[in-house]
Amino acid sequence: MKGCVRKRTVPYFLNVQLAVDIIIWLAIGIPLLILFLKGYPYQAGFFCDDTSLKYPYKPSTISDVLIFGMAFGITTISLLSVEILNRLEKKTKNKRCLSADTLICLKGFGIFLFGFAIAQLFNEVLKNAVGRLRPNFFDVCRPNFFLIDCSHGYITNYTCTNTEHSGTIMRNSRQSFPSGHAVFSMFTAMYLTLYIQIRLNITYSRILKPTLQAVLMLLSLLCSASRITDHMHHSSDVIAGLILGFIVACAVFYSLGTKYLNNRNEENEDINDDIEENANPTSKEYQIPLKLPHENFTDKRRPPSFSLKQKTLASNPLLV
Structure with missing residues (x-):
C-alpha cells in the first residue's frame, strides 16, 4: 500500500547517527537534571526600599507538575488529532496507512521532546546565572532588617529568618528570571502552531486551523499571566520567557520539523511508489496477457x- 512503512535494512551510517544522538541527549539531560535538582542560584542582593519585592507569598495557580502535565498532554492530544483528521481527509484516496501516521506522530513527539529539553536547559542556566529575586522574596526570606544597615544601599550580606518554607521554596525565591512557565507554555504553543500549520491538511473547514492555533496561544498567555498575578515573577521575567520559548520552538521546528514532518515528503514518497510499481514488469497488477x-x-x-x-x-x- 502506498505510504506504508516498508522494512528496509538499516544502513551503517544510521547506527552511527543513533549513537551520536544518544550522546547528545546525555550531554543535555545530565546537566539539566543536575541544575534542576541541585542547582544553586547566584546570591543577588536587594535594596531595602524595593517595593517590587514586597508582595505576599501565595501558592501557584498552575504548579510545576500541572504545567508539565498540560504541556505533554496537550501535545499528545494535538499530534494525534491532527493525524486523525488528516487520515479522515485521505480515507477515500487510500494514500496512507496507519503505520505511516503513527510514525509521523512519533517523529513529531520526539522533536518536541528535544526542543523541550533545550528550552529547559536554557531556562535552568539563566535562572541560576542571574539569580533574580522574586516579587515575594521579602515574605519568603524575611531578612532581619534590624541587623541590616540599609544606608549602604545595595545589600548583599543578609540572612533569611523564615522557617515556614522548605529549602526548595527558599531556593526558588532567587530564580525569578526567566519565567519557566512562560518558556514552557510558549514553546508548546508555538511548536504545536507550526505543527498544525505544516501538517494539518483538510478541505472541509478554512477556519479550523487558525482557531486551534489561536486557542493554543491564548492558553500560553493565560498561563504566563498567572505568574504575575501569583506574585511569582516580574513582568519582564514573563516577557523574557515568552521570547525564549518562541525562539527555541521556531529554531527546533524549522531545523528538524520542516525536514521530517513536511507533507511534501509524503507526496514525494507516493510518487516514488507509483514510479516503482509502474516500472516493475513483474507486478501482477500490470501483467496483461497477450492473445x-x-x-x-x-x-x-x-x-x-x-x-x-x-x-x-x-x-x-x-x-x-
Missing part, C-alpha cells in the same frame, strides 16, 4: 501479418 485472435482470420494457413496486410490493401485501393 492473438486467430479465429478471426479466414485463412489459418497464412500468417497473421499477411492477413492484416491483405485487409489493409482491400480497405485502401489507392495503396495498390
